Amino acid sequence: MLFTQFSLLSLALAWLRVPGSQAGFAGKSCRIMPLGASVTYAKGSTDGNGYGGTLYNLLYTDRNDVDMVGSQKGGNMSDPDKEGYNGFVISEINAKGNIAMPIYQPNIVAIVAGTNNMKRDIDATDAPNRCARCVVRDPVVVVSTLHPNADPPPEERILAFNAVLPDLVQSFVDGGKPVFLVDSHAVIAIGDLVDGTHPNDAGYARMGKVFYDGIQEAYRKGWIFDIE
């Protein structure tokens, strides 16, 4: 191989490894609370990190100061804190979020909530309103649609739930609240599920990227407050 070709190739490979190559914002203190049920806890993920692991890595690689917060721990990442509870429905997640938010004071909250409501058909029609009460004033709240379920009845409820989220989120934005919707449903397929409900590692990684992209948009809107 010609030397120039070789060095161009090395240069390209080196560039791919350059920290910050996601071209996101840098130098920001991000105190992130992943909030939700077992998907947030990262059930089904082989390293237990789930979407929080990907989110951490992407923001850290962009040279931000990333602090994951919450009263629970799971996974082998360096900072495994989260607010994720296996089996919880939205009302229970709300209750935990209301306690944890003032304690940890995140500037970013990454919410996936409602999978158990949809599976067990609990308050399914009321769920989006209940989810509204997950949302507090100060941090930017990045809410995800629910990813697909392999079982048709829950999936039908998931589609209905997801369909309501854009208007719900817009109503918060109209009221001056920093809330941003991201779409995990669009990037996870039935084949990405380990047990019909929980994503595999590849699915969690895409979910993490979807949250990351949403956080970039929230940053551009000036919605992520500075931590002293």
Ligand SMILES: *[C@@H]1O[C@H](CO)[C@@H](O)[C@H](O)[C@H]1NC(C)=O
């Ligand atoms: C975390 O766990 C995964 C899966 O068991 C493993 O492949 C990986 O090496 C572990 N990472 C660390 C930092 O221990």
